[in-house]
Amino acid sequence: MFHKALIDEDNDMSRINQYLDMVKRTSEREHLTLTNPFDRSIHLAFDLVLNQHLNPWDIDLVSFSSMYLKKAKEERIDLMTAGRIIYMAWKVLRMQSDDLVVNMEAKEEEEELDFGWEDIPTGAWLRSDDGYSYTNLVMKSPRPPLEEPIRRDSKRKIALIELLGAFDQARKDVEEFQLVDKLRREERQRLAEKARKKMNGVAHEDYLEEDIDLLWEKICHFPKKSMSLSSICEKTDSKEYIKAFLSVLFLAYDKKIRIYQHKFPYGEIYIKTIGYI
Amino acid sequence: MGLREERLVESVLFSASKPVGIGEIKEASGLSKKKVTEALESLIQTYNVERKKETSIEVIKAGDKYTMQVKKKFFDQSVMVAKPEIQSHHLKTLALIAFHQPVKQSNLRRMIGPKVYDHVDELSAMKLINAKKHGTTEMLTTTKLFPEYFGIDTTKPEEIREFLAKKVIGSIEK
Amino acid sequence: MGLREERLVESVLFSASKPVGIGEIKEASGLSKKKVTEALESLIQTYNVERKKETSIEVIKAGDKYTMQVKKKFFDQSVMVAKPEIQSHHLKTLALIAFHQPVKQSNLRRMIGPKVYDHVDELSAMKLINAKKHGTTEMLTTTKLFPEYFGIDTTKPEEIREFLAKKVIGSIEK
Numbered sequence: 215m216f217h218k219a220l221i222d223e224d225n226d227m228s229r230i231n232q233y234l235d236m237v238k239r240t241s242e243r244e245h246l247t248l249t250n251p252f253d254r255s256i257h258l259a260f261d262l263v264l265n266q267h268l269n270p271w272d273i274d275l276v277s278f279s280s281m282y283l284k285k286a287k288e289e290r291i292d293l294m295t296a297g298r299i300i301y302m303a304w305k306v307l308r309m310q311s312d313d314l315v316v317n318m319e320a321k322e323e324e325e326e327l328d329f330g331w332e333d334i335p336t337g338a339w340l341r342s343d344d345g346y347s348y349t350n351l352v353m354k355s356p357r358p359p360l361e362e363p364i365r366r367d368s369k370r371k372i373a374l375i376e377l378l379g380a381f382d383q384a385r386k387d388v389e390e391f392q393l394v395d396k397l398r399r400e401e402r403q404r405l406a407e408k409a410r411k412k413m414n415g416v417a418h419e420d421y422l423e424e425d426i427d428l429l430w431e432k433i434c435h436f437p438k439k440s441m442s443l444s445s446i447c448e449k450t451d452s453k454e455y456i457k458a459f460l461s462v463l464f465l466a467y468d469k470k471i472r473i474y475q476h477k478f479p480y481g482e483i484y485i486k487t488i489g490y491i
Numbered sequence: 492m493g494l495r496e497e498r499l500v501e502s503v504l505f506s507a508s509k510p511v512g513i514g515e516i517k518e519a520s521g522l523s524k525k526k527v528t529e530a531l532e533s534l535i536q537t538y539n540v541e542r543k544k545e546t547s548i549e550v551i552k553a554g555d556k557y558t559m560q561v562k563k564k565f566f567d568q569s570v571m572v573a574k575p576e577i578q579s580h581h582l583k584t585l586a587l588i589a590f591h592q593p594v595k596q597s598n599l600r601r602m603i604g605p606k607v608y609d610h611v612d613e614l615s616a617m618k619l620i621n622a623k624k625h626g627t628t629e630m631l632t633t634t635k636l637f638p639e640y641f642g643i644d645t646t647k648p649e650e651i652r653e654f655l656a657k658k659v660i661g662s663i664e665k
Numbered sequence: 666m667g668l669r670e671e672r673l674v675e676s677v678l679f680s681a682s683k684p685v686g687i688g689e690i691k692e693a694s695g696l697s698k699k700k701v702t703e704a705l706e707s708l709i710q711t712y713n714v715e716r717k718k719e720t721s722i723e724v725i726k727a728g729d730k731y732t733m734q735v736k737k738k739f740f741d742q743s744v745m746v747a748k749p750e751i752q753s754h755h756l757k758t759l760a761l762i763a764f765h766q767p768v769k770q771s772n773l774r775r776m777i778g779p780k781v782y783d784h785v786d787e788l789s790a791m792k793l794i795n796a797k798k799h800g801t802t803e804m805l806t807t808t809k810l811f812p813e814y815f816g817i818d819t820t821k822p823e824e825i826r827e828f829l830a831k832k833v834i835g836s837i838e839k
Contacts, residue, residue, distance in 0.1 A: 383757055384777075
């Protein structure tokens with residue numbers, strides 16, 4: 215169970231290395247006090263959550279309890295250590311439940327209007343217990359609680375008159391597109407000139423327009439609507455990367471794409487096409 | 492309730508391929524709102540009570556709409572000819588959002604990890620959830636389409652929560 | 666004929682949404698060929714004879730396949746709610762190709778933007794247009810299926826173009 219977090223994150227090597235580092239550091243600190251390897255491994259896992267910011271939901275408390283009980287039946291255990299481990303488990307449970315209480319913040323705010331002293335412990339905790347069990351069950355169960363119903367997916371044929379109507383609409387769309395495209399090109403030209411003046415003719419400004427078009431083609435042909443910048447250009451070639459980044463900024467300015475990062479400021483840059491295709 | 496009205500509404504439900512509202516049925520069938528409602532009640536009675544053992548199809552209320560679908564009992568064989576659209580791990584994330592809604596994306600991230608971003612994008616694109624800016628994170632809720640899509644007979648978050656809790660308990664008991 | 670077998674086959678016909686052959690039904694339902702054939706006969710009897718007046722749906726044999734469909738009598742109202750086979754933005758692109766054919770993909774891109782690539786892929790997959798390499802771009806024309814689909818009495822691109830142009834002018838003059 216303690217490897218669950220690592221298995222879940224198999225696509226994120228950096229996080230795995232981070233965990234390994236933590237384990238190393240933690241084990242150096244604790245190995246003097248806990249001699250039984252079983253106790254030590256459990257202690258390590260909880261310590262990761264309590265002191266090293268591991269996601270509390272990555273600890274499977276249900277498996278832990280049954281495993282620990284089994285172990286306790288099989289051999290004599292050191293009650294001091296067991297007590298300490300149980301206390302840590304309780305703290306992890308608290309952290310998991312706290313998460314759920316935070317989730318319900320918005321709802322609770324509404325209900326606080328008729329809040330009385332007699333209500334303090336029950337309301338929120340009962341609900342968060344339900345929420346805790348539900349979340350746990352959904353995550354552990356092999357099947358989701360929601361099932362897609364099976365309905366017909368029949369489609370009707372298109373009549374000739376609809377094709378003619380579509381042509382009429384398409385003509386209007388073409389006019390509109392060409393007008394917007396013209397404005398967009400002019401604006402891009404203006405920005406390129408402005409940038410050229412600022413950069414004093416150092417960069418690839420002559421090819422900027424071409425670079426933007428090339429990158430846009432790549433984005434349009436990418437099989438997904440969202441992608442990372444490094445998936446559409448060579449990250450190792452820093453010149454190429456900067457060129458692609460500049461084009462991305464222009465495309466974002468044109469509102470053709472949205473760019474975002476999960477980790478600021480050095481994380482990967484993600485691109486998402488917006489309602490254009 | 493005239494037989495003709497019931498047939499008209501039945502043909503609309505059959506051809507729609509998705510849940511339809513009373514307004515749409517009214518427009519397509521040319522019947523009054525009252526007649527549509529009566530026909531729907533009568534169809535539910537016919538399919539789900541009278542013909543219960545003689546058909547694999549049911550007529551149900553989904554959100555504020557009505558739909559015709561295969562009974563759960565017969566899912567397994569129909570799944571082979573009508574492929575499901577949502578992946579099972581996306582369904583789990585959706586089940587968490589529906590239960591805890593309104594829920595912050597950052598809290599959901601703590602439950603399921605960084606895959607939350609992909610899942611939220613996918614579920615938003617399918618119009619099953621809404622993501623509204625909330626400080627530095629997003630606040631997630633299910634849309635009106637959610638109960639329609641899954642054939643849940645309510646649009647109230649509290650009742651949706653109850654429905655899901657029952658489903659989870661049901662799946663353990665099996 | 667067991668009731669269960671009939672229900673299994675019914676659920677497959679309902680969810681398939683298109684005509685299906687005995688082989689497909691056999692595979693989906695897990696029944697023997699004999700049982701499938703018997704169930705189909707029984708379903709035809711139930712829907713088209715016994716429940717004739719009590720349903721707007723019929724089960725018919727079309728070529729070698731079987732399908733469940735709305736009876737002709739109820740077709741008009743059901744067509745209003747049925748999903749069109751070609752999405753409206755794909756239909757617009759198809760109309761442009763039909764009117765301007767043969768047309769270079771690069772020219773079409775200038776008319777409607779980069780969404781052209783997706784649309785051409787989709788329309789080619791539906792076998793309504795042909796895309797042939799032409800230098801660095803592709804030359805687009807409608808296929809043999811196109812006039813068949815829309816009931817146009819010619820297969821030559823120029824004549825199709827003329828036919829459509831006349832129709833459009835006709836509809837403007839009206």
